[in-house]
Amino acid sequence: MSSAEPPVPVDDAAGAGARRPSAWPPLLLAIVLEVSATLSLRAVSTGGSWWWLCVVVIGYGGSFWLLGVVLTRGMPVGVAYGIWSAIGVALTALAAAALFAEALSPLSLAGLGVIIAGVLLAELGTRHGRGEQGSAG
Template identity: 95%
Template sequence: MLLAIVLEVSATLSLRAVSTGGSWWWLCVVVLGYGGSFWLLGVVLTRGMPVGVAYGIWSAIGVALTALAAAALFAEALSPLSLVGLGVIIAGVLLAELGTRHARGGSGSDA
């Protein structure tokens, strides 16, 4: 999952270079990054992680890392309120994961 997130963040950040007329190399990073990220996300799903949880973790951490990296690399604004928003997104994904675990445990004990 971690490598899927890193590839997605790298691809997203590379879009900046592509959008400003960067070389074809950046386009390759975008295509391979997104392709590899989705493939690895599929691998995670085949190992039994629920789709909602896997996608939630992948997207929430990806959004947070992309925002932090864009602030560091491209001097994009990241206000305290933005940081709170990122925290809320991550907290929501954690709650969804806990809820999924609880639901799986509850249905397993009823059988």
């Protein structure tokens, strides 16, 4: 197993019809790893086992590596980072409320919704700017 996947050519004549693998699976996994690492910081900060620190390091390291994979698969950096951070913030806030009884007011929930909506608009704007039309790109 290699440490990095080479990008699949999209436009060369020999690979006509070949497409890059989707950037979404590694992006979603990067988000899960980042949220896990961030929540594990809570365990470390409250005097938990040093094993939680391993989860933090592996989670953040894996998340950043996967973001690199996402970029090699063609997702623009602004869109990838925006989605990663916005969904990460939302999931972390919701999980912290559920796991650690941290307060999450209706205004906070509205703010998280606005962040996610903004990132989705940025993603749609990027697609429109590149002239993509659905999945027939």
